[in-house]
Amino acid sequence: xxxxxxxxxxxxxxxxxxxVCVFPFYWMVTTSLKTQIVALEAPPVWLxxxxxxxxxEALFEDGVLQTLTNSLIIAISTTILSLILGVxxxxxxxxxxxxxxxxxxxxxxxxxxxxxxVLALPFFLIARxxxxxxxxxxxxxxxxxxxxxxxxxxxxxxxxxIPYDLDEAARLEGASQITIMLKxxxxxxxPGVAVSAIFSFIFSWNELMxxxxxTRNDAKTAPAMAVSFMEGYNLPYGKIxxxxxxxxxxxxxxxxxxxxxxxxxxxxxxxx
Amino acid sequence: MYRQVPRxxxxxxxxxxxxxxxxxxxAPLLYAVWTSLHFYNLTKLKRVExxxxxxxxxxxxxxxxxxxxxxxxxxxxxxxxxxxxxGLIIALVLHQPGLTMLKxxxxxxxxxxxxTTYAVVGLLGxxxxxxxxxxxxxxxxxxxxxWIGDPNNAFFMxxxxxxxxxxxxxxxxxxxxLTMVPIEIEEAARLETKSNWILLRFVQLPFLVPGLVxxxxxxxxxxxxxxxxxxxxxxxxxxxxxxxxxxxIQRVGFRGFDQGLASAQAIILLxxxxxxxxxxxxxxxxxx
Numbered sequence: 041x042x043x044x045x046x047x048x049x050x051x052x053x054x055x056x057x058x059x060v061c062v063f064p065f066y067w068m069v070t071t072s073l074k075t076q077i078v079a080l081e082a083p084p085v086w087l088x089x090x091x092x093x094x095x096x097e098a099l100f101e102d103g104v105l106q107t108l109t110n111s112l113i114i115a116i117s118t119t120i121l122s123l124i125l126g127v128x129x130x131x132x133x134x135x136x137x138x139x140x141x142x143x144x145x146x147x148x149x150x151x152x153x154x155x156x157x158v159l160a161l162p163f164f165l166i167a168r169x170x171x172x173x174x175x176x177x178x179x180x181x182x183x184x185x186x187x188x189x190x191x192x193x194x195x196x197x198x199x200x201x202i203p204y205d206l207d208e209a210a211r212l213e214g215a216s217q218i219t220i221m222l223k224x225x226x227x228x229x230x231p232g233v234a235v236s237a238i239f240s241f242i243f244s245w246n247e248l249m250x251x252x253x254x255t256r257n258d259a260k261t262a263p264a265m266a267v268s269f270m271e272g273y274n275l276p277y278g279k280i281x282x283x284x285x286x287x288x289x290x291x292x293x294x295x296x297x298x299x300x301x302x303x304x305x306x307x308x309x310x311x312x
Numbered sequence: 313m314y315r316q317v318p319r320x321x322x323x324x325x326x327x328x329x330x331x332x333x334x335x336x337x338x339a340p341l342l343y344a345v346w347t348s349l350h351f352y353n354l355t356k357l358k359r360v361e362x363x364x365x366x367x368x369x370x371x372x373x374x375x376x377x378x379x380x381x382x383x384x385x386x387x388x389x390x391x392x393x394x395x396x397x398x399g400l401i402i403a404l405v406l407h408q409p410g411l412t413m414l415k416x417x418x419x420x421x422x423x424x425x426x427x428t429t430y431a432v433v434g435l436l437g438x439x440x441x442x443x444x445x446x447x448x449x450x451x452x453x454x455x456x457x458x459w460i461g462d463p464n465n466a467f468f469m470x471x472x473x474x475x476x477x478x479x480x481x482x483x484x485x486x487x488x489x490l491t492m493v494p495i496e497i498e499e500a501a502r503l504e505t506k507s508n509w510i511l512l513r514f515v516q517l518p519f520l521v522p523g524l525v526x527x528x529x530x531x532x533x534x535x536x537x538x539x540x541x542x543x544x545x546x547x548x549x550x551x552x553x554x555x556x557x558x559x560x561i562q563r564v565g566f567r568g569f570d571q572g573l574a575s576a577q578a579i580i581l582l583x584x585x586x587x588x589x590x591x592x593x594x595x596x597x598x599x600x
Binding site for chain 1: 317319321322324325326328329330332333335336337339340341343344347401402405408410411414415417418419420421422423424425426427428429430431432433435436438439440444445446447449450454476480481484485488523526530533536537539540543544557558561562565566571574575578579581582585586589
């Protein structure tokens with residue numbers, strides 16, 4: 041049939057797309073299961089005896105477990121803080137009318153454009169002067185610069201979609217604005233809140249530069265740890281890839297869960 | 313629709329977010345301005361002194377700074393057209409009817425690169441592009457290309473990973489645009505013409521423009537921000553062949569310890585970002 045023949049180029053193209061997207065992950069995982077000797081074979085081998093030693097060594101001897109815990113603590117704390125600060129602000133932007141609202145909105149959104157290095161320099165000096173280097177709280181706070189805007193942006197949109205009649209009805213019953221937000225709008229806005237929380241988590245978990253500059257040991261994040269393997273002459277490729285795998289897997293799971301909204305989240309502010 | 317509420321109520325809701333963001337987003341900027349007006353070297357902290365605009369003068373006349381800037385825009389100028397071209401092809405294929413399963417699988421695999429930790433992309437680059445035991449040289453039929461150690465190859469490698477990571481994003485943005493085209497219009501147009509090109513140019517393109525504008529703005533901002541992936545892959549080297557603007561400022565501030573100069577560079581970068589953002593908005597959202 042003519043149409044099946046026309047499908048072939050499409051099928052081939054799709055297979056190529058999928059392969060190109062997935063292959064680096066395949067290579068990452070297989071390399072993480074190689075011993076150093078196998079990993080350093082030239083040309084690289086595709087079939088070998090897999091081993092989990094890299095994971096055990098990285099996690100328990102090199103302290104990757106600690107850095108993963110740090111990353112987890114920081115990402116969750118900053119997400120919660122962003123929600124606590126961002127949800128009421130989003131409610132105000134969606135429901136109240138006040139002067140300067142547009143400017144405020146624009147300011148929240150433009151934080152997405154600013155290069156982190158611009159803030160990293162002064163933040164490092166301030167943290168140093170206050171004795172806040174290498175503390176979890178420092179990263180939790182600086183991550184607000186990208187998490188708060190994303191929460192406000194997504195949740196405002198969500199609140200706007202909730203019919204205003206519901207508010208009116210509750211207000212006639214004598215409910216305060218805070219009660220209206222918590223009891224009526226928030227439950228209905230949960231999908232948006234969840235998506236913004238996932239974003240906030242992914243962005244914080246993935247972040248390297250601030251982690252590198254603002255931590256040394258105690259609060260060191262997992263990506264910063266992965267980078268510190270790169271020092272020295274003989275690179276432990278298996279361990280680096282094992283650590284990378286551990287870092288990437290939670291993000292990929294979250295990203296697949298939120299895959300429908302991922303693009304929207306990444307285009308924040310640029311599409312009306 | 314919207315209610316006038318007392319100022320106090322508004323402040324209770326929005327105040328904490330504004331104060332929070334001002335503390336972490338604006339206060340440090342003011343401090344950066346202060347630092348940029350001083351001689352401020354981390355190894356000579358006893359000698360912090362006010363030097364006016366000297367740091368700014370140094371930056372504006374510094375060849376290295378403008379080279380890093382030029383390199384950054386060169387990367388944008390090479391990677392972005394590739395991302396748009398490939399992204400458009402992918403979006404058009406995914407938009408065709410049929411092969412639902414394979415296309416769902418395709419869409420899901422597109423999500424993976426853009427969610428990947430940027431630092432991990434760099435590490436993957438190290439492993440896959442290694443001259444001796446890298447899989448890339450093997451797949452190229454046992455080639456012996458020095459990817460990481462050669463200035464041009466290293467730059468090409470950065471383009472490759474940037475394209476790998478962000479083409480899916482462009483593709484999905486454009487796909488979202490294509491699905492906005494009303495079915496009746498697309499079908500009516502198909503009756504008029506057999507040419508996919510005419511369909512794309514006159515029917516679908518208008519729906520793609522907002523997405524393309526968003527891509528242009530965001531990729532520009534992200535390229536000016538680019539740090540993690542390049543830092544883990546090449547640290548800006550070899551020489552300074554992949555030293556983009558954010559990496560350069562990081563080097564001056566934290567490996568050269570000159571916080572005053574680095575702050576001046578950062579402020580100039582910020583100004584360039586703001587000007588570009590305004591320019592894009594003026595040009596593309598004329599009605600605003």
